[in-house]
Amino acid sequence: MSNPPEEIPEWPIAETPARDGIGEDDNAIPLWFNIGFYGLIVVGLLYIAWFEGTGWTQVASYEADVAIAEEKAAAVKATMPTENPYRGDDAALAQGAETWRTICVACHLPEGTGLVGPSLVDPFWKYGNSDEELFSTVSDGRPAGMPPWGPQLGAEKIWKVLAYMETLPRTEEPGMGSPDYQPPGAATGQP
Ligand code: HEC
Numbered sequence: 001m002s003n004p005p006e007e008i009p010e011w012p013i014a015e016t017p018a019r020d021g022i023g024e025d026d027n028a029i030p031l032w033f034n035i036g037f038y039g040l041i042v043v044g045l046l047y048i049a050w051f052e053g054t055g056w057t058q059v060a061s062y063e064a065d066v067a068i069a070e071e072k073a074a075a076v077k078a079t080m081p082t083e084n085p086y087r088g089d090d091a092a093l094a095q096g097a098e099t100w101r102t103i104c105v106a107c108h109l110p111e112g113t114g115l116v117g118p119s120l121v122d123p124f125w126k127y128g129n130s131d132e133e134l135f136s137t138v139s140d141g142r143p144a145g146m147p148p149w150g151p152q153l154g155a156e157k158i159w160k161v162l163a164y165m166e167t168l169p170r171t172e173e174p175g176m177g178s179p180d181y182q183p184p185g186a187a188t189g190q191p
Contacts, residue, residue, distance in 0.1 A: 080155065084131045086163040096164030099157050103149065104165075112168040117146060118177020121170045126177065134162050 017023065050056070086092035101110070107117035118126065127137045138158050141148030149158060174180050 081159070082132050084135075084159050084163050084166075086160050087166070089163070092160045093164050093167060095157070096160035096162070099153065099161040100164050103153075104161065107145075112165060113171075114176025119171075119175025119181075120165055121168050122175035122178055123172060124174050124178030131162070134165075135159070138162065 086096070104117075107115055108120055109115050112120040114120070118124075125133075127133055127142055135155075135158060137146065138153075138161070139148065139150035139155070153161070174182075
C-alpha cells in the first residue's frame with residue numbers, strides 16, 4: 001500500500017514569507033517600460049497612417065529606382081556608337097586581328113568558317129549582321145555557347161575585332177551553323 005500523496009503547496013503563496021531572503025513584491029511598472037510600450041503603439045498608428053495616406057510601398061520605391069537607372073542606362077547607350085568606327089582603320093584592324101587570334105579562332109577558326117561556333121563568313125546570320133547586332137552578340141554573348149566578351153574586351157576592342165572579322169574572305173556557301181549546312185561529304189553519303 002502506498003501512502004496517499006502529500007499535498008504539494010503552491011509557491012509562492014501570498015502570505016508566504018520570504019524564503020532564503022527571496023520574496024515576492026508588487027512593484028509599479030517602470031516608467032521607461034511604459035514609455036516604450038505606448039510609444040511603439042503611437043509609432044505603429046503613425047506608420048499605418050503614413051503608409052495608407054502617402055501610398056508609399058516598397059514596390060513603388062523600387063520601380064522609381066529602376067526608372068532612374070534605366071534613364072541613366074539610356075543616356076549611356078545614346079553616347080555609344082551604333083556604327084563600327086574602325087572600319088578601314090589599319091591600326092585598329094591589326095589590333096582586331098590580335099584579339100581575333102587570341103580569342104575567337106578557338107571556336108570560329110582563323111578563317112571564320114566555324115568549328116564550335118558557327119561560320120562568320122557565310123551569308124547566314126542567326127542574330128543579324130548589322131553593326132549593333134554584331135556588337136551585342138559579341139558583348140553580351142548568345143545562348144547556344146557564345147560567351148559574353150564585353151566584360152573582358154570592352155567596347156573598343158569589340159568594335160576592332162568586328163572590323164577585322166569583316167575583312168575575312170567571304171563565301172556564298174552556307175557554312176557551319178546555317179540551317180541548310182551540309183557537312184563535307186554529306187551529299188555523297190561518304191564520311
Ligand atoms: C567558346 C567558343 C567561342 C568563342 C571563344 C567565340 N565564340 Fe562566337 N559563337 C560561339 C557559338 C557557340 C556561337 C553560336 C551561338 C548561338 O547560336 O546562340 C557563336 C556566335 C557568334 C556570332 C553570331 C553568329 C550569327 O550567326 O549570328 C558572332 C558574330 C560571333 N560568335 C563572333 C565571335 C567573336 C568576334 C569572337 C571573339 C571575340 C567569338 N565569337 C568568340 C562560340 C564562341
